[in-house]
Amino acid sequence: MTSPRYSIFSLARNALGYHRSWSRAWRSPEPQPSYDVVIVGGGGHGLATAYYLAREHDAGSIAVLEKGWLGGGNTGRNTTIIRSNYLWDESAHLYEKSLKLYEGLSRELNFNIMLSQRGVLNLAHNEHDLKELSRRVRAIRLNGIDSEVLDPAGVKAEVPIVNTSPDVRYPILGASIQRRGGIARHDAVAWGFARAADARGVDIVQNCEVTGIDVSGGRVTGLRTSRGRIAANKVGLVAAGHSSVLAAMAGLRLPIESHTLQAMVSEPIKPILHGVVMSNAVHVYVSQSDKGELVIGAGMDGYNSYSQRGSFQIVEGQMGALVELFPIFSRLRMLRQWGGIVDVCPDASPIVGKTPVDGLYINCGWGTGGFKATPGSGWAFAHTIAQDRPHALNAPFALERFASGALIDEHGAAAVAH
């Protein structure tokens, strides 16, 4: 439709034209007065939902409303780590579905998301860590997902620059590794889904903030936005960082607290760190981007915030942990730092499903680890919206679990402090 297929030939053709005639990757339509399905939130999860709705379901007309620009929220503010090494069956199945979709996503979307399955290591620093990690690896393998335990020599073989000396405060006693885990380019994931959804007729409307949700007789009827009222039969809320604010517009309360999660990148250096290294105990995780920058994450700030600014002592702790693990980085300068707002559930698992309001669906609470789930989340949420019932993959992640007590405790797999 609007965007021709990307290939080596289109690249060569446009190179000869000094790249002046590339067409827009997606349209910028005016919002229509009414849609069958409106997705609120143009981040990765929202765009993936719209794409899978258009590709796999007969959902009618679809729009994605984004208050800012595409992928300008947490999609563009994360550390791009992808893995599926979760303890409980429910999580393992959902995140593994996502990883499998990621593995074919560049081809499927005709957009290079630069998936690099370079392996994700989770370090153990004491006997308890090691036992817990071994248990986790066995549980993951029982779910048919690749995972191994490494001893300190194995960690050293994978990551030669890590400090495996026994004489440090938090010595490395071992690690788990998921070799299919890795990183991808976060912007490309948002752009790829946007372009593919647009090509299937989805209206992506940017600079359109939802200011109210109209509910009549227990059923959603439409949205009030900064660009006028938009009627809708079904509405999916996928607005990480503002889930509680949006839900309150429909009179709903969520078990969510919003916190700042900070990350930063260093100055670019030559390739030195191959895999992704995470440590639950000292609260740092790091990988090296294809540009050469170290991408470094930490635990989240301890109080509620919508400010996208974090506290300095978190940065200080994160740097201390990084330098202890990698003394070689001690003189590296940091280039920039940012904060995103993560919506955290009490069990560190997301909410993907229906709400008490008919026609209103919610996908939120991914906490610190939503990026890895982007395609799987969108795939399952699209099914939920189109069929008006959850898929088996996301049924355990219903809002009702907080009343039934069937929580899915993944604090251990979240890999950062909550």
Place this chain on the structure above:
Amino acid sequence: MLLIPCPWCGERDESEFACGGEAHIARPPDPDALNDAEWADYLFMRTNPKGSQRERWCHTHGCGRWFNVERDTVTHRILSVYRMGEPPPKDAP
């Protein structure tokens, strides 16, 4: 970093404190009378406002005492501080 005025110790760095989340969530007097949804609302549901929020803080690495803070979650400005058991300043007669 926040500068938090502990009612007992005065202004101290945020790193001395621990945040205990939303304040004034009263335990229902008769839990047996509640259904599961009402109990879940008490246990898990939070207002999580964008703007002014009343929350509990503990001066963990100082006097160790709990107190209430009213803080804006967008600007991080601390609007008021009051002791446990005291009504929030705006509600005071």
